[in-house]
Amino acid sequence: MSRPVRFNIKEKDTKDWGINKVQMPEGHMGDGFFATSFDKVVGLARKNSIWPLPFATSCCGIEFMATMGSHYDLGRFGAERVGFSPRQCDLLMVMGTIAKKMGPVVKQVYLQMAEPRWVIAVGACASSGGIFDTYSVLQGIDQVVPVDVYVPGCPPRPEAIIDGVLKIQELIHNESLRRRNGDQYKGLMEFYDIQ
Amino acid sequence: MALTNEIIKSRLTEKFGEAVTGMEEPYGLLSVTVPRDLNLKVLNFLYDEPDLSFRFLTDLTAVHYPERTGEEICVVYHLHNLVANIRARVKIYAPVSNPDVYTATGLFSGANWMERETYDFFGVNFVGHPNLKRILNVDEMDYFPLRKEFPLEDQTRIDKDDDMFGR
Numbered sequence: 001m002s003r004p005v006r007f008n009i010k011e012k013d014t015k016d017w018g019i020n021k022v023q024m025p026e027g028h029m030g031d032g033f034f035a036t037s038f039d040k041v042v043g044l045a046r047k048n049s050i051w052p053l054p055f056a057t058s059c060c061g062i063e064f065m066a067t068m069g070s071h072y073d074l075g076r077f078g079a080e081r082v083g084f085s086p087r088q089c090d091l092l093m094v095m096g097t098i099a100k101k102m103g104p105v106v107k108q109v110y111l112q113m114a115e116p117r118w119v120i121a122v123g124a125c126a127s128s129g130g131i132f133d134t135y136s137v138l139q140g141i142d143q144v145v146p147v148d149v150y151v152p153g154c155p156p157r158p159e160a161i162i163d164g165v166l167k168i169q170e171l172i173h174n175e176s177l178r179r180r181n182g183d184q185y186k187g188l189m190e191f192y193d194i195q
Numbered sequence: 196m197a198l199t200n201e202i203i204k205s206r207l208t209e210k211f212g213e214a215v216t217g218m219e220e221p222y223g224l225l226s227v228t229v230p231r232d233l234n235l236k237v238l239n240f241l242y243d244e245p246d247l248s249f250r251f252l253t254d255l256t257a258v259h260y261p262e263r264t265g266e267e268i269c270v271v272y273h274l275h276n277l278v279a280n281i282r283a284r285v286k287i288y289a290p291v292s293n294p295d296v297y298t299a300t301g302l303f304s305g306a307n308w309m310e311r312e313t314y315d316f317f318g319v320n321f322v323g324h325p326n327l328k329r330i331l332n333v334d335e336m337d338y339f340p341l342r343k344e345f346p347l348e349d350q351t352r353i354d355k356d357d358d359m360f361g362r
Contacts, residue, residue, distance in 0.1 A: 134349060135345070
């Protein structure tokens, strides 16, 4: 007897699985159309297809490798594609101690990224210099580039890095399309002497 | 006859007499102090003599002794005779106000970067060095960070509690 082949048409109840599905944005729906505001659609698309650029210099980078691995798998959040060209990436992830001599390199990588771009400082060293309160270490990458999310920990666990990326997703989702033309943002760029 | 510390000591006193001082052997490693204008002569002597032939410069660094007035900066050469497997240490002292020392780059090519590093961290001015500029620290640094008068901590921070960070 042949095996019955059929599609799984039963809707599974995933409510209790703790799975966050991407929610439909607010809008008006009718027969054959759906109307919503443009920045909601753009935010939705951007937030679920982040291309991270890992700038890993020490042990936080090892934690990031675990985060990208199959057990934690950042790919579940749409950030599967790790790019190593700043021109293609949206999210600069700085993980590890940045020596003062490397500060200009971080800044140049940031400058090479196209707008819109986000920065996440993973770990105590990237956020504040950490235990390296010394003449040779940059006391936080926010001295050279603007940072959106700081992840504490020395090093942070993969869960914490994922939480930081989720915070970035929230920022991306709620960002207005005009934010990067605003005076506040221009002032921020001027503060960092960018353009 | 195998090379020993006694032979090195007697050869040095034979050649340089009273100029070689401070002979000691901590953990069996011979250590001598020479006047700073004789450093190249002593290194050349140790290099050229067939029975001594210290032909490898293991390390070149400096130490800052703020309490020794007039000889605050000590430059240390670690030498190695690769044939007899004997090591020796040559020290010279210079005042911090005028830390001029003759370069050893003519004798050991490996001294080039080590002297740059020593300049970078202690400000020792190696006279005759082909390219004496900072090697590890940022170029815009305006002090020599391993001199004792400079605190180790980064002084640009304003958000740390001084009582907890030893300032």
